[in-house]
Amino acid sequence: GDSVTQMEGPVTLSEEAFLTINCTYTATGYPSLFWYVQYPGEGLQLLLKATKADDKGSNKGFEATYRKETTSFHLEKGSVQVSDSAVYFCALSFYGNNRLAFGKGNQVVVIP
Amino acid sequence: KAGVTQTPRYLIKTRGQQVTLSCSPISGHRSVSWYQQTPGQGLQFLFEYFSETQRNKGNFPGRFSGRQFSNSRSEMNVSTLELGDSALYLCASSLVQGEPATQYFGPGTRLLVL
Secondary structure (H helix, E strand, C coil), X not given: CCEEEECCXXXXXXXXXXXXXXXXXXXXXXXXXEEEEECCCCCEEEEEEECCCXXXXXXXXXXXXXXXXXXXXXXXECCCCHHHCEEEEEEEECCCCCCCEECCCEEEEEEC | XXXXXXXXXXXXXXXXXXXXXXXXXXXXXXXXXXXXXXXXXXXXXXXXXXXXXXXXXXXCCXXXXXXXXXXXXXXXXECCCCHHHCEEEEEXXXXXXXXXXXXXXXXXXXXXXX
């Protein structure tokens, strides 16, 4: 079935460091890809999305490019802040279907 | 515009009981989906309702059920609760079905089964 794989383990980094979170997917067909963020005690918020190959989603300094050849959608931010500390989820869905398949999520901790 | 609201925010139940959770989508949104979030299994899709009809269903036992009303509000019910049902239950709404719709999530209902 369709699935999303995120790199294992939490990510701890210093303020202003470069952040990368890897995401790869397995799917039949061409899904839309999403990054969601969950702050402590809250629901999920859409961070960015891309609907076709080579699309780049961006928001709040975060970017991710839909790479069909490597079935990847890695999240990057050039200079993180303490306020970026949260759990980040990669997800996919298909046109005409609101069912999201999520990765396991990555806890990001930014240290001042 | 008000966001997705879920009630109650916290619930404690005992094994064997049943529970009903409620979700009010963003005004104008007709699609409502439910997800279960646990530390072990992560986020798993339960079901989706669109215009009062269940359009998609995840791989959960029949103890998990839902419905949607004409005003798009949705409820999910879990009968004969088990300890493993302890989780954060998230509801998400979206404007339409048919496009790669952005789903807006509520804050969730945290259910603890003792």
